Amino acid sequence: MDSRLYLPKKWFGEDYQEKRQACKIPEEMTFKTKNELVKEMVNDLIEKQLFDIQCIGCDAAFGSDPS
Secondary structure, eight states: OOOOOOOOGGGGGGGGGHHHHHHHHHHHTTOOOHHHHHHHHHHHHHTTSSOOOOOOOOOOOHHHHHO
16 A cells, blocks of 8 residues: 655765665655554555544554654
8 A cells, every 4th residue: 555665864864865866766865664654654645534444453563663
């Protein structure tokens, strides 16, 4: 239903600027944790009301974030 590109935090430092440009990573992209990305995706799906969401399953990594 959705996908987002996760980049490690170190990619947003000066040491990786050339690599970001070579990979055509948008300048306005900022670091987000995997959990922040999944929260955005779930919220977008809920707002679009494409289907009735009653339950969301997560693996241990996402499930360990109570927010």
